[in-house]
Amino acid sequence: MTEDAPFFDPAFAAQLESLLHWRRDVRHFDRRAVPEADMDDLLRCACLAPSVGNSQPWRFVRLRSAAIRTMLASHIDDESAKASLRYAEQEQRDHYRSLKLHGVREAPELMAVFCDGHPSAGHGLGIATMPEMLRYSTVLAIHNLWLAARVRGIGVGWVSILDPQAVTTMLDVPAHWSLIALLCIGYPAELSATPELEQRGWQAREPWADRLFER
């Protein structure tokens, strides 16, 4: 059966591409609170993501504790300082250190996203040979959230400069959950079609045709 499906016209396709262009990884937030209704919208859209076996393995943990926020920010700064030592050249190390890599202290909302490695839903379909599909499904949900945020003028920053095991312990979640992302959510200080790392000369976008091969 084909249900009464919506038709998406070329104007909408163009607007979607514009949304993809203008979605940024945000590290500079203003302090305005995100309305509760918008937070609900973001999570509802996140959970429309595809998942292997329809297992819906994503687990969103909204962080409200100021103490946890402080701990997380210190942990990330420590990990970032350690990571800077991987750059042997002083110039690149200084460049790395000059980048603002997260807004954990300022973002009005912090969301830790976990993957349940043993979800009750899905009955194991599709993960016999690729158990990582559960984690990939969780990433898809994060991307839905990200786009649903941007369309509302809300920015998201994905922080990965952290020890996922340390953060999992900090947040006291079930042992079979693994951390996929720590998200900073709030209104961005500025809007741009250019990634911040490109603006700051770290790494520019490369032509998409360079990513295409054939067999």
Next chain:
Amino acid sequence: MTEDAPFFDPAFAAQLESLLHWRRDVRHFDRRAVPEADMDDLLRCACLAPSVGNSQPWRFVRLRSAAIRTMLASHIDDESAKASLRYAEQEQRDHYRSLKLHGVREAPELMAVFCDGHPSAGHGLGIATMPEMLRYSTVLAIHNLWLAARVRGIGVGWVSILDPQAVTTMLDVPAHWSLIALLCIGYPAELSATPELEQRGWQAREPWADRLFER
């Protein structure tokens, strides 16, 4: 600087949510070819995805060889038969076997998506403690492709019932690439807002609020 950014209105937000609702994992394709211009659009949109350190680690391999397609389809059927043995109860095993889990033989386009584990772009930013961020970035690109496809009426099916190492060998790609997805791309035989696994009684969607926790 805030550039001349587009404004996304509530009508567009609603349409985006409708797109998320109507994006399906497609296993039934008709045979109409996908226009080349659309294939370009899909890849261009895919490469607008966020990536850790702006490393753009995604590598798309468009499969044109009929021999490779046949090999892949057999491999997946074998793996699926093996996976069915994981269901101890006969009823569930029969249910699993009754599901159509891929359209590798019929889909007009097959795309293997790899992650380059040592991309020249990005200079290692953000992967000191979470090297898996490269793979997650590749998943984000796949999701962009998926949405860009659906908005054009084109369906995508993500096949994970395969041995990623075997497929990597089959496709003769660099050793530091790892397989993230095999995608079937083409026009879907039907449109639905309900996941096929839900239609067939395997696994329904669960309320999003069940996926939300607080700390």
